[in-house]
Amino acid sequence: MLNIKRIGLLLLVAGLALSACQTAAPTEEAAPAEQAAPAEAVEAPAEEAMTACEAKPDMTYETMTIGFAQVGAESGWRDGETKSIRDTATELGVNLLFSDAQQKQENQIKAIRTFIAAGVDAIGIAPVVTTGWETVFQEAKDACIPILLVDRGVDASVPEDLYVTFIGSDFILEGKNAAIELAQLIPDGGDIIELEGTTGAGPAIDRKKGFEDEIAASYPNINIVASQTGDFTLAGGKEVTAALIKKYPDIVAVYAHNDEMALGAIQALEEAGMKPGTDVKVVSIDGEKAIFQAMVEGKANVTVECSPLLGPQFFEAALTTVQGGTVDRWIKSNEGIFRQDTAADDISSRVY
Amino acid sequence: MKKLNSIIQKLGSNRLAWSMFALAAILLFNLIVYPEFFKITILDGHLYGSLVDIFRNGAPLMVLAIGMTLVVATGGVDLSVGPVIAVTGAVATSLIGLEYGSTNTPLFLAVALALGVAALCGFWNGILVSRIGIQPIVATLILYVAGRGVAQMITNGKIMRIFYEPYFVFGSGYFLSLPVSLYIVLLVYIVAWLFTRRTSFGLYVESIGINSEASRFTGINEKNVKLLAYTLCGLCAGIAGIIISSNVKSADGNNAGLWYELDAILSVALGGTSLSGGRFSFAGSIIGALIIQSLTTTIYSTGVPPQVIMLVKALVVFLVSLLQSENFRKMIGSLLNSRKGAIQ
Known part of the structure; x- marks a missing residue:
């Protein structure tokens, strides 16, 4: 009994120490950012009260400084996006301040304040969550620094005048393109199955809608x-496909909301003695390297790209904005459609 | 009539019977709405059909449930089995390497090392619970949080795909027309049964689960028994991890074995082992795992819309739990009896 009490006490002490660390650490870290930001905020509005934000028509890529607050490095897709932003900056001669938030909003907010303090010309951000950006976006606006959202949006709680544009994919269009591609593969029509993404996820809802609306209409x-x-x-994807093809052995195609599930479907079809890519066509979305390998082997047919290579579009929009021009509220990313016949040539150029 | 009553009473007292009844009910439901569910054909020299799928896809959960049963019987719980699955898959695939048709490490060694890591994870949980005295739910939560991070670290945060055919045998191979994974389950079951019922280990586990303090006074080395139970549970999670990564021919640190810890605990509960510890039944937990897997397969083949899957699962689990509850059965029994009395 004594033992247990002693251990309990030990844990309690350890717990207190731990919580002390937790409260102490952030304040220490946050201090420099907080000191820097208000200083800027105090100066900036005073000037702006008289002169509104001035356009800089002489700005070029070489003279422009951009801050980019990335979410993290959680997937190959995200790595591809980071690489695109960095490479494009080097190519164009843009001075890039890059920050990796490791999936934390507070890190992204801190990064934006640091960018403001550094006096960048524009800020790009892939917001980790959709809410809670009003204050820090307002600080940027007060400092005359435009905010551009990249690949992830924010919800209606963030006033629209706080950011100039959203650069990203149109998931509905991706679904629609997948439907058109699939229809070309099976001119005689037939039964198909659809593998949906995580229930309730934005891309899953839109890729389903775009695909099903197009099929129903045309x-x-x-x-x-x-x-x-x-x-x-x-x-x-594998388990669902395995179950569904037992009930519907006569399907002629599978449509998957991402490549990963399509790869699972291919395994299930093969194990059932069917020939994916020939007997059963496989169409998916994303454009991962692995699906190109499957296409080269003839097991997948088409992938509709959801491109992370947003660098060129991002810097172009940033420059236009800084020079005083206007850009579309939603800049749709340049996305390709890749088919089996060219997969062997395409695969070497895939970076994600 | 009396005979029938006594049979029902006997059946009622056997918890295993109620789990089997629930499983039979789910299968019967399939027979009614979708008769081809039971169709089994021969394809490429092995059995092929929805029933085979249930056994094949349910294999990891069945192995996991066996390990979880031991831990639950000591009065504990292991929340970290899902992440341990991810770690095992990551270790095995990274040892095998990403080249076509070849392996960097001999297959036997790669699997043995991966299982060793899994057992080590279990051992760590066991040390925290038995030696340091942390509550099982908290102790295993530590690895639950850290495990996926470790798996991500091993795979560099990417999904690792492997192309070495012999490794695929565990998850998608067939032997004598039955899935290899099924033999693995059988082997684990036999070993676990022999180890617990042919030695005194099973008795120790049950006695600790019922009263840990009293067991200690009778001279049972309570700490070592718990340590061994957690280590074996980790090993079972490792075996499940090998089956899973072998089946999908890849290791996915984020998603491999996601939510398996909950399914494993549920399997144990559905199998009639009390979560407060004590008497346990491996066979019951395996049936519990089969209930969960047939439910999943049923949902896919009967076309339940994705939005309501969770609701349907919860409803069935709720019904099975009611069926197993002695209090509930008594309530229904007395309700029926009083109605009968009224009619007479």
């Missing part, structure tokens, strides 16, 4: 016999 001979979630994972 291809009455294609029949979606089942649509089930595979949670965007290979294992999920």
Whole structure:
């Protein structure tokens, strides 16, 4: 009994020490940013009260300084985006301040304040969450620094005048393109199954809508016999496909909301003695390197790209804005459609 | 009539029977709405059909449930099995390497090392629980949080794909027309049964689960028994991890074994082992795992919309739990009896 008490006490002490560390650390870290930011904020509005933000028409890529607050490095896709931003900056001669937030909003907020203090010309951010940006975006606006959202949006709680544009994919269009591609693969129509992404996830909802609306509107001979979630994972896509092809052995195609599930479907089809890519066409979205390998082997047919290579579009929009021009509220990313016949040539150029 | 009553009473007292009844009910439901569910054909020299899928896809959960049963029987719980699955898959695939058709490490060694890491994870949990005295739910939560990070570190945060055919046998191979994974489950079950029922280990586990303090006074080395139970649970998670990564031919630190800890605990509970510890049944937990897996397969093949899957699962689990509750059965029994009395 005494033992247990002693251990309890030990844990309690350890717990207190731990919580003390936790409260102490952030204040220490936050201090420099907080000191820097208000100083800027106090000076800036005073000037602006008289002169509104001035355009800088002489700005060029070489003279421009850009801050970019990245979410993190959680996936190959994200790495591809980071690489694109960095490489494009080097290529164009833009002075880039890059910050990796490691999936934390407070880190992104800190990064933005640091960028403001450094006096950058524009800030790009892939917001880790959709809410809670009003204050820090306002600080940037007060300092006459435009904010550009990249690949992830914010919700309606963030006033629209606080950011100039959103650069990213149109998931509905991706679904629609997938439908058109799939219809070309099966001119005679037939039964198909759909593998959905995580239930409730934005891309899953839009890729389903875009695909199903297009099929319903233009291809009455294609029949979606089942649509089930595979949670965007290979294992999920495989298990669902294995179950569905036992009930619907006559399907002629599989449409997957991402490449990963399509790879799972390919495994399931092969194990069932079917030939993915020939007997059963496989169409998916994303454009991962692994699906190109499957296309080279003839097991997948088409992937509709969801490109992370947003660097060129981002810097172009940033320069236009800084020079005083206007850009679209939603700049849709340049995305390709890749088919089996060119996969062997395309695969070497895939970076994600 | 009396005979029937006594049979029902006997059945009622056997918790295993109620789990089997629930499993049969789910399968029967399939037979009604989708008769081809039971169709089994021969494909490429092995059995092929939805039932085979249930056993094949359920294999990792069944192995996991066996390990979890031991830990639960000591009065503990292991929340870290899902992440341990991810770690094992990551270790095995990184040892095998990413080249086509070849492996960097002999297959036997790669699997043995991966299982060793899994057992080490279990050992760590066991030390925290038995030697340091941290509550099991907290102790295993530590590895639950850290495990996926470790797996990500091993795979560099990417999904690792492997192309070495012999490794795929565990998850997607067939032997004598049955899935290899099923033999693995059988082997684990037999070893676990022999180890607990043919030695005194099982008795120790149950006695610790019922009263840890009293067991200690009777001279049972409570700490070592717990340590061994957690280590074996880690090993089982490792075996499940090998089956899973072998089946999908890749290691995904983020998603491999996601939510498996909850399914494993549920399997144990559905199998009739009390979560407060004490008497346990491996067979019950395996049936519990089969209930969960057939439910999943049923949901896919009957076309339940994705938005309501969770609701349907919860509803079935709720019904099975009601069926197993002695209090609930008594309530229904007395309700029926009183109605009968009224009619007479």
